[in-house]
Amino acid sequence: MAEKKVIPNDKQVVSVTPNIEALLMKAVENNVPIETMEKLMAMRDKLKAEWAKEAYYTDMANLQAELPVIQKTHPAGDDDFNYKYAPLDAILKAKNGNEKTVKELIRDYGFSYSHDAAYESDPPAQVVTCIITHKEGHSEKNIFRSPIDSGGRMNVIQKNASALTYGKRYTFQNGFGIVVGGEDDDAQSVGFEKEPETVPEVPKSAPKRTAEDKKAETQAILGEIKEILEDDVFIDLDRTKARQQAKKAQNNGELRSLKYQLTTEKMNRYNQIADEKLGDKDMETPTLLNESAFDAE
Numbered sequence: 599m600a601e602k603k604v605i606p607n608d609k610q611v612v613s614v615t616p617n618i619e620a621l622l623m624k625a626v627e628n629n630v631p632i633e634t635m636e637k638l639m640a641m642r643d644k645l646k647a648e649w650a651k652e653a654y655y656t657d658m659a660n661l662q663a664e665l666p667v668i669q670k671t672h673p674a675g676d677d678d679f680n681y682k683y684a685p686l687d688a689i690l691k692a693k694n695g696n697e698k699t700v701k702e703l704i705r706d707y708g709f710s711y712s713h714d715a716a717y718e719s720d721p722p723a724q725v726v727t728c729i730i731t732h733k734e735g736h737s738e739k740n741i742f743r744s745p746i747d748s749g750g751r752m753n754v755i756q757k758n759a760s761a762l763t764y765g766k767r768y769t770f771q772n773g774f775g776i777v778v779g780g781e782d783d784d785a786q787s788v789g790f791e792k793e794p795e796t797v798p799e800v801p802k803s804a805p806k807r808t809a810e811d812k813k814a815e816t817q818a819i820l821g822e823i824k825e826i827l828e829d830d831v832f833i834d835l836d837r838t839k840a841r842q843q844a845k846k847a848q849n850n851g852e853l854r855s856l857k858y859q860l861t862t863e864k865m866n867r868y869n870q871i872a873d874e875k876l877g878d879k880d881m882e883t884p885t886l887l888n889e890s891a892f893d894a895e
Contacts, residue, residue: 641864648858650736653708657732661707661774666694668778684778686767704774708733711773713766717758722746724758726765728773740773812850819853820844826860831867 622642625635668689670682684692690701704711714727724744731737744765747757771778823844827837840860847853 645861646735648861650732650734652858653734654732654736654738657707657709658775661703661709664694664696664698664703665700665774665776666692668692668700668776670778684767686763686770689767689770689776689778700774700776709774711770713769715762715765718743722748724761724765726762726769728766728769730773738773740769742769742772744768815850816853819850819857823853823857823860826857826864829864831864 622635622638625638668684669692670684672685672688673680673682690699692700694700694703698706709730709732711728711730714729716725716727717723718725723746726742726744728740728742729737730740742765744761746761752760770776823840826832827840840856843856844853847856
């Protein structure tokens with residue numbers, strides 16, 4: 599039975615991956631032209647990537663809805679300045695209202711994570727990357743440049759370890775959207791002072807989006823939709839209805855959903871064409887869209 603996936607606009611899409619795999623096997627058995635095989639394989643890879651990305655964002659949104667606000671309980675500092683912060687192990691053990699720990703929630707929603715680091719000498723810093731991977735295969739990176747304390751309170755190894763620990767914690771928090779209650783003063787351990795000019799830079803993976811950025815993204819999605827519709831499997835009526843839907847879209851999320859539906863419909867039509875070429879009239883080809891992008895208004 600085909601697996602159902604949920605996309606952001608709450609419409610159900612049935613995965614055609616099992617059908618594509620069966621179709622590819624049938625194509626190999628019947629020695630179809632290499633051009634047809636290449637098209638089928640390219641479309642399969644594209645759809646798998648699209649589904650994996652949609653699953654990542656859907657599960658990440660659901661995970662964030664259940665994550666608790668983390669409290670700072672770990673004391674640090676000296677006689678001149680005392681403060682509290684939330685170390686990474688405490689974040690992972692924190693529980694939400696249902697007594698689920700952050701670590702358990704991450705696992706339940708199919709996520710795993712790892713850290714990578716690189717040393718930069720000018721100025722000295724540990725560049726830490728948190729790689730978050732979803733069970734469907736999509737992964738994303740969160741990068742943080744953690745300066746190394748130039749003061750004399752620690753030896754060289756301790757300074758690097760402190761910067762690395764700080765970077766790991768912040769890339770983890772940013773990557774999963776974890777909120778820590780109050781201001782975290784643990785930047786003191788890597789040489790940050792409280793003055794605004796020394797506040798850590800915003801991670802590269804989370805830049806502030808401007809109106810121009812959103813407009814450019816809109817144009818890019820519309821260009822991709824136009825490219826999809828140029829395929830010969832679509833007729834002029836399909837293109838007209840798709841353009842009407844694009845004009846009614848309220849945001850880029852709805853445009854991406856339309857692009858996803860068109861890509862899936864395109865694959866469905868290729869399946870039907872390939873079935874006819876292979877002469878297998880009994881092979882089941884499921885209807886992909888419960889609510890078609892091409893239904894009459």
